[in-house]
Amino acid sequence: MVSSSINLFKNFNIFVSTVTMAALRPLTKPKIVKKRTKKFIRHQSDRYVKIARNWRKPRGIDNRVRRRFKGQMLMPNIGYGSNKKTKYMLPTGFKKFLVHNVKELEVLMMSNKTHCAEIAHNVSSKKRKLIVERAAQLAIKITNPNARLRSEENE
Known part of the structure; x- marks a missing residue:
């Protein structure tokens, strides 16, 4: 299931992965009780x-x-x-981590099954594009990937 949504391209010993955001699922999704x-x-x-x-x-x-x-x-x-295991958990089953730049995204590399990234409100659209691209490579889910991104028709 996950392997079908991940396409790996080998180019000069560099692996670039393209991951669809819908395929990213948490490791476990316990029932959240409020x-x-x-x-x-x-x-x-x-x-x-x-x-x-x-x-x-x-x-x-x-x-x-x-x-x-x-x-x-x-x-x-x-x-x-709330229950300690489900405290701060989003309905998707991930816990949110605020990201301001691409370097902060690297922290989530090992915990991409439990945490997802949220791009901070004060990040420019130019940096947002870089963060979204890098998150796709690292298979990290972003809660607001379309925020402040204009289509190429308008530019």
Whole structure:
């Protein structure tokens, strides 16, 4: 399956591999279980506009949420944490690694079955093309390969 999608060309003792991005699969893909998918919202943020929805721990002496009364909104705690094996894992089964240049891509060479690259937002389109080409040679999956790449018709 993988061998059919990888074409190796031998040219003056240099191996160049072209890999289709769809063929790159993680080594193992465990089921990702989220204990809570709803966001924790701040107490009374639904009541007043000036109180933002971002979570803040209630610290009042009489606060019902802090005292964990029945029927009140829940507070985040350690029990909602993710499984250690699936923490920071993308739905594809890879873990993300931020890349700013081609040299940083070399780090993922040995761990291309568990980690994928994401090109940083401040990388120019010229450097992006080089990163995408090198990632194809190293069989590294990129989460955003088409970002900021213009077609040759527009140029």
